[in-house]
Amino acid sequence: MIRCTFSDALKIKEDPVTRDIVVIYEHGFRININVQIVETDQNQMGWRINMLGNNEVIKAAKKELFANTVHYLEKRLRKALGRISFEDIILLTQAKAIKSVSRSD
Amino acid sequence: MQLRAIMDSSSNNIKTIMDTDTIYDAAELIFTAGAASVLIINKAKKSVGIITEQEVVQAIKTYKQKILELKTTHIMNIDLLACTPNEEVEEAVRVMSEYKIRNLPIITEGGNLAGFIDINAVARAQLSNIIHKWG
Numbered sequence: 587m588i589r590c591t592f593s594d595a596l597k598i599k600e601d602p603v604t605r606d607i608v609v610i611y612e613h614g615f616r617i618n619i620n621v622q623i624v625e626t627d628q629n630q631m632g633w634r635i636n637m638l639g640n641n642e643v644i645k646a647a648k649k650e651l652f653a654n655t656v657h658y659l660e661k662r663l664r665k666a667l668g669r670i671s672f673e674d675i676i677l678l679t680q681a682k683a684i685k686s687v688s689r690s691d
Numbered sequence: 692m693q694l695r696a697i698m699d700s701s702s703n704n705i706k707t708i709m710d711t712d713t714i715y716d717a718a719e720l721i722f723t724a725g726a727a728s729v730l731i732i733n734k735a736k737k738s739v740g741i742i743t744e745q746e747v748v749q750a751i752k753t754y755k756q757k758i759l760e761l762k763t764t765h766i767m768n769i770d771l772l773a774c775t776p777n778e779e780v781e782e783a784v785r786v787m788s789e790y791k792i793r794n795l796p797i798i799t800e801g802g803n804l805a806g807f808i809d810i811n812a813v814a815r816a817q818l819s820n821i822i823h824k825w826g
Contacts, residue, residue, distance in 0.1 A: 587778075587786045590798050591770045592740050662769045681770055685802035687705060687730060687738050 594683035595658065596623075598676065609675055611635075611655050617643055621655055625672045633672040694783055695776035697816045698797060698806060705806060707732050710739055714758040714766060718747045727794035727809055731767045738804070740767030743794055773798040776805065780816045783808060 595612045609623040619639040626634045635655055637644045656667055663674050706726040708717050710733045717729050721744050731740040742763055750758055750766050773796040774783050783795055787810060794807040 587782065588773055588775065588798060589770060590773050590796070590802075590804075592738055593769045664768075678770070682798065683802055684738065684771075684798065684804050687804040688806060 589677070589681040590684050591662065591678070591681040592684050593658070593662065594681070596675070596679045598679040607676070609679055611658065613651060613654055613658075615647060615651060615654070617647055619644055619647060619651065621651060623655075623672075623675055631668065631670065631672075633670075633675065692780045692816055692820060693776065694774055694778050694780060694797060694808060697780065697808060697812050698776060705730050705804070707738075708742075708763055709733070710762065710764050710767075712763050714742075714747065714750050714754070714761050714763060717742050717763050718751065718758065721747055728796075728807055729763075730804075731763050740764065740769050741771060741796075742767050745793060771796050771798075773804075774808075775800060780813060780820070783813050784817065787813065 597610045597612065599608050599610060600606070601608050606624060611621040611623060613619075613621055617639075619637050622636040622638065623633055624636055625632060628634065635652060637648060637651060659670055659675065659678075660667060662678055663670055665674070705728070706720055706724050707730045708720055710731050720726065720729055721742075726744075728741050728743045730738055731742065733739050740763075746766050746768070750761070754761055772786060772790055772792065774786060776797055776799060786792060787795055793810045795809075795813075796807055797805045799805050
């Protein structure tokens with residue numbers, strides 16, 4: 587059995603300094619902001635969204651970027667935000683991307 | 692027996708519908724074409740998700756006449772559980788029963804969605820295995 591996805595926008599990497607696992611969300615916004623999902627013990631969900639880049643741009647786009655990231659995770663996992671764990675997000679990064687489809691029409 | 696062997700005898704023609712179409716349109720396509728699943732594509736002809744017969748039935752129950760307005764993207768699946776053509780029928784049986792899937796997507800190693808295997812094809816293959824073994 588394999589998990590597959592039509593929307594492969596999450597990449598997993600290790601922080602070179604802290605060696606923590608970081609999930610990069612490749613959003614479709616045409617702005618140079620890096621959206622990262624990291625594990626935390628500071629909230630009940632166990633993860634948080636970090637945005638890296640120009641402070642002014644982050645300030646302007648933060649609300650939309652946050653909503654877009656949450657919507658993406660909820661849609662893929664078919665779970666409400668409060669029920670999504672960091673393990674769920676890691677699982678999504680392991681899905682195989684569907685590259686093509688054999689269509690009859 | 693590998694899943695590849697029953698793919699030909701199973702329904703693996705994939706029907707498509709636009710992401711701007713409604714759930715009602717998807718229901719009509721599923722019921723008129725006898726398709727088990729419908730692939731959702733966008734304006735750029737890129738596949739963005741899938742709706743199965745079960746989800747359409749569930750949407751009719753949940754949203755009632757709103758299915759005339761709600762878009763296919765509202766209920767589509769972005770992620771799928773699938774098997775490869777090289778996997779055994781027993782694995783398909785396990786996945787289908789554990790996750791309650793009636794139409795199992797088949798994905799090649801290269802990431803091509805090759806089709807679906809329905810529960811009837813899997814049952815027929817299992818029965819044929821039993822007859823071959825004991826008959």
